[in-house]
Amino acid sequence: MATQILAPLPGVFYRRPTPAEPPFKEEGDAVAVGDTIGLVEAMKSFFPVEAETAGRLVAYRIEDGQTVDADDVIADIA
Amino acid sequence: MAIRKLFIANRGEIAVRINRAARSLGIATVQAASEADRDMLACRLADEVSVVGPAKASESYLNIPAMMAAITESGADAVHPGYGFLSENPAFVQAVEAASITFVGPGADTIARMGDKATARAEAIAAGVPVVPGSPGRVDGAAEALRLAPEIGYPVMVKASAGGGGRGIRVARDAADLEKQLPLAMAEAGAAFGDNGLYLERYIERARHIEVQVLGDGERTVHLFERECSLQRKRQKVWEEGPSSALAEETRQRLCASAVALAERVGYRGAGTLEYLYDDQTGEFFFIEMNTRIQVEHPVTEAITGIDLVAAQLRIAGGETLWLTQADVIRKGHAIEVRINAEDPARHFMPSPGTITRYEPPATGRFDTFVYEGYKVVPFYDSLLGKLIVHAETRQGALAALEQALGSLSVEGIKTTAPLHRTLLKAPDVVAGNVNTSWLERWMQAAKPA
Numbered sequence: 001m002a003t004q005i006l007a008p009l010p011g012v013f014y015r016r017p018t019p020a021e022p023p024f025k026e027e028g029d030a031v032a033v034g035d036t037i038g039l040v041e042a043m044k045s046f047f048p049v050e051a052e053t054a055g056r057l058v059a060y061r062i063e064d065g066q067t068v069d070a071d072d073v074i075a076d077i078a
Numbered sequence: 079m080a081i082r083k084l085f086i087a088n089r090g091e092i093a094v095r096i097n098r099a100a101r102s103l104g105i106a107t108v109q110a111a112s113e114a115d116r117d118m119l120a121c122r123l124a125d126e127v128s129v130v131g132p133a134k135a136s137e138s139y140l141n142i143p144a145m146m147a148a149i150t151e152s153g154a155d156a157v158h159p160g161y162g163f164l165s166e167n168p169a170f171v172q173a174v175e176a177a178s179i180t181f182v183g184p185g186a187d188t189i190a191r192m193g194d195k196a197t198a199r200a201e202a203i204a205a206g207v208p209v210v211p212g213s214p215g216r217v218d219g220a221a222e223a224l225r226l227a228p229e230i231g232y233p234v235m236v237k238a239s240a241g242g243g244g245r246g247i248r249v250a251r252d253a254a255d256l257e258k259q260l261p262l263a264m265a266e267a268g269a270a271f272g273d274n275g276l277y278l279e280r281y282i283e284r285a286r287h288i289e290v291q292v293l294g295d296g297e298r299t300v301h302l303f304e305r306e307c308s309l310q311r312k313r314q315k316v317w318e319e320g321p322s323s324a325l326a327e328e329t330r331q332r333l334c335a336s337a338v339a340l341a342e343r344v345g346y347r348g349a350g351t352l353e354y355l356y357d358d359q360t361g362e363f364f365f366i367e368m369n370t371r372i373q374v375e376h377p378v379t380e381a382i383t384g385i386d387l388v389a390a391q392l393r394i395a396g397g398e399t400l401w402l403t404q405a406d407v408i409r410k411g412h413a414i415e416v417r418i419n420a421e422d423p424a425r426h427f428m429p430s431p432g433t434i435t436r437y438e439p440p441a442t443g444r445f446d447t448f449v450y451e452g453y454k455v456v457p458f459y460d461s462l463l464g465k466l467i468v469h470a471e472t473r474q475g476a477l478a479a480l481e482q483a484l485g486s487l488s489v490e491g492i493k494t495t496a497p498l499h500r501t502l503l504k505a506p507d508v509v510a511g512n513v514n515t516s517w518l519e520r521w522m523q524a525a526k527p528a
Contacts, residue, residue: 010431011457012134042457043420043429067114067133067458 003053005075007068011042013049015064023064025057037075040068049074080396081105081156081180085128085149086120088160089139091448091464092372093120096158099388108152110145112138114456119448128152133458139163146173156180156395158388162460165371166193182395183348184370191344192368202365205343207336210355210364212279220260223278227256231280236260238267239275249281284514285355287315288322288363290337291379293390294346295400301334302385303409305378308513309502311427316495316518317502318375319414320382323473323511324356333363338404340365349376349391358514374417374465377446381413381469412473414480416502418447419461422493431457435491443468443483455492463494473511477503501525 007013015023015038025037031051038049038060051057055077062074083106086096093109097120100107109124114133121127128148131138138144140163149157157174159165159182171186183189192198202209211230216239217223227234227250236248236259248263250256260276268274287310291302306322307315325333337352351369356362376387385407394400421427437451447464449455455463466487468479484500502508507517 009429009457011429042431043459043461045429065134 002058003055003077004073005037005049005051005077007040007062007070007072007074008047008049009040009042010069011040011047011067013062013064013066013068013074014039014041014046015060027057027059029057031055031057031077051077053077079155081182081392083108083152083154083156084182084392085152085154085157085179086110086124086160087139087145087149087157088163088165089115089118089120089448089459090462091446092160092374093118094123094448095388095446096120096160097123099386099392100158102386103389103392105392108154110139110148112458114458117453119450119453126152133456135163135459139459142167142170142173145170146177149174149179150177154179156182156392158182158391159371161369161371161374166369168193180395182391184346184350188344188346189370192350192370195367198368199365201344202340205336205340207340207365208363210280210282210366213277215277216275217278218275220257223260223276224253224256226278227253230278232256233281233283235279235281236263237277237279238263238271238273239277240267240271240273282355282357282364284358286322286324286358286513287353287515288325288333288356289351289353289373290334291373291376291387292337292341292346292350292352293385293387293394293400293402294341294348294350295394295398296345296347297342298400299338299341299346300400300402300404300407301338302379302383302387302407303334304330305375307375308515309508309518310515311518311522315375315417316419317414317416317499317508318378319412319473319476320378321409321412322356324358326361329361329363336363336365340368346370348394349387355515374462375415377444377465377467378413378415381444381467382409382411383407384410411469411471412476413467413469414473414476415465415467416480416484416499417462417495418464418466418487418489418499419495420455420463420492421461421495423495423498424493427495428493429457429461430493431455432492434489436488437490438486438488440466440483441486443479445483445487449489463489466499477509 035051036048039046058076085108107124108126164170168186168190174181264274286308305320307318309317354363420430433454444467470476
């Protein structure tokens, strides 16, 4: 079943834990419930974006470093 | 030469504050804004607005080339950096100076010197200002550590000399304890940083954060007494007041005199703050660092001295020699400031950006803010919405004034830290002034529902 991962709060979305590290996930990767697929930075704090269903991360809808609003679709899971 | 047109390279409540101070002196203003900040209050107050870049601070408020382009294009003859962002960035100050524009603050060399902890510590020692006792340098081996520790004074903190971020820190209460801890500390330092060198420093368990406000003109400095900012969460101040109820008058005089000595030694120009740790148990104070800019909590000092610090910054930057002698600075009453942040105290201080659907400023006290009804608080910067400042004859009177003012402040649509302050001001330790820098976190931990 296709599901979407939404931004938990508004801020800036990052695909990597730090700029020097590899992305949490690549498109096509398998994801398990609770896997971190990115971070949202809001008011100088970072919050994990987690998968709520298991499956395959089909596509990121938000680019690394792009701003998001709460409930924006960040990624599609199939 | 007096400033005619001021560029404000900051945002939020401090940008509002600077606009107002400039206006009071008849100075025109140009307000910097990111693309996300066009609606903020400072943009409505300023004579002109200059959009410096996208929402992300690294592309706007922290972007030196973009900021410099906006400054030169604006025709401003001076730049006020506020606090945070580029306010203590020597490269930015150098760029402003190189463009023959006045920087409201000390010179790039002073900022670089006092911004580096090691050189600031050396300047303090040279000025006769006490610093936290520590080993003269790196300590290699247990024998040297055990020899130095009694001179430093127990309890000592053992830190990895290559460390940072709190890793590799241990506390030893006495020689036997230190002997036991040393091999572990060295092993941890080696594992974490690939270097088992250590550094010893006195561990001050019940430290208060006390800071001294100064104003200097490059030659002469006066102090404007102290502020106590011991109530902190994650090293962020949440409540500030002045005077500190912990200081005996004789200690206050020595503390403030030490701040003047250090500021004069470095030829300080502008408003600055010297931060100290105060040990409640021994009555000693130790210099930790200097902030070479206006501080968030400056209104506490304004309330007890009646001196407008931001206007003073602008006058000094405009070339005035200091118009105050130490005897002119008179302290009156007690002031408390609390920070109202867009955070939810009931949910681990989760950020709470969003639209303010209803806003009622406090009916009493001073509220420095940049919000208004209908304003959308953006998530890209810090969470400070405003600062509530009250002043009364006594500390007890100030606490009562704080309760009254908080009672009439209303912000709806987003969560704020106002409820935290309503609870805090009733806490017996706060009422008694019996606090230190770790008190707030311990209190919140204890208050947590099981």
